[in-house]
Amino acid sequence: xxxxxxxxxxxxxxxxxxxxxxxxxxxxxxxxxxxxxxxxxxxxxxxxxxxxxxxxxxxxxxxxxxxxxxxxxxxxxxxxxxxxxxxxxxxxxxxxxxxxxxxxxxxxxxxxxxxxxxxxxxxxxxxx
Numbered sequence: 001x002x003x004x005x006x007x008x009x010x011x012x013x014x015x016x017x018x019x020x021x022x023x024x025x026x027x028x029x030x031x032x033x034x035x036x037x038x039x040x041x042x043x044x045x046x047x048x049x050x051x052x053x054x055x056x057x058x059x060x061x062x063x064x065x066x067x068x069x070x071x072x073x074x075x076x077x078x079x080x081x082x083x084x085x086x087x088x089x090x091x092x093x094x095x096x097x098x099x100x101x102x103x104x105x106x107x108x109x110x111x112x113x114x115x116x117x118x119x120x121x122x123x124x125x126x127x128x
Contacts, residue, residue, distance in 0.1 A: 012039050015053040015100045018113050033082040036075035041083060047094045050080045055102045068099055077122040
């Protein structure tokens with residue numbers, strides 16, 4: 001596997017497939033706006049999920065669970081607001097910010113997935 005974008009695309013595809021197996025439906029992948037990017041936007045029943053995908057080779061420095069700093073959360077939140085503003089069909093939905101953490105499995109040939117629903121919440125300051 002080559003550089004960062006190619007590696008990111010690979011793990012986002014794995015995440016998309018895994019989440020679809022969990023019953024989610026894709027709305028959009030790699031949504032970009034002036035505020036930032038959202039890896040996956042999916043529908044979980046009637047809830048629109050804004051999902052950050054993270055891969056880590058090991059658990060050094062807290063592993064994947066500690067890899068979404070507040071500044072990144074704010075970019076995702078503002079990007080989500082931009083998405084909602086331009087997608088009228090989603091404007092009356094419930095929303096959630098999730099993280100899907102991917103790490104190597106114990107066999108070395110598979111991956112372990114940790115889906116954190118409500119990984120963070122939008123603060124009121126994100127709406128201004």
